[in-house]
Amino acid sequence: MNLTGGIVLFAVIWFMVFFVVLPIRFQSQEEAGEVVPGTPPSAPADARIGRKAWITTLIAVPLWAVIAAVILSGVITIRDLDWFGRIRD
Template identity: 45%
Template sequence: MNIATIVLVYVVIWWMVFFAALPIGVRSQHESEEGVVEGTEPGAPSNPNLLKKALYTTLIAAVLTTGYYFLVDSGVISFRAPR
């Protein structure tokens, strides 16, 4: 498996995990104690914690990509046509 494939798999896994993590722990402005900021949507998140989610996503994507690499390298998963 070449480096371009590994990078592509990592990027795809990263975005999938990131989009799955976005709604976790988010409270809208009308649910928070601070209240709604004037001129914003009441359903907008008060603190989405994007940096924290991006860091967790990076670690999870690295682990999943490493697992994928070893599964493909060992031959457990093969995308080649049988001969």
């Protein structure tokens, strides 16, 4: 894995974790009882995107380190994932 591959792997992991973290402790404006005019009632009352981005980063970095270590160590190779015998020498 080269530098570009590592960056792409981190970005994919980060966004996957972000989409899992995003709905945690979600409260809509309707649930809060204060709907801002011009917004849908299902809009978040307090999104806290910055805090969720930091939480995502704290989770994504160790996940990326483990996955990158497995890839770089060669414990699992692309040939191990060839369940249908499509890769030929």
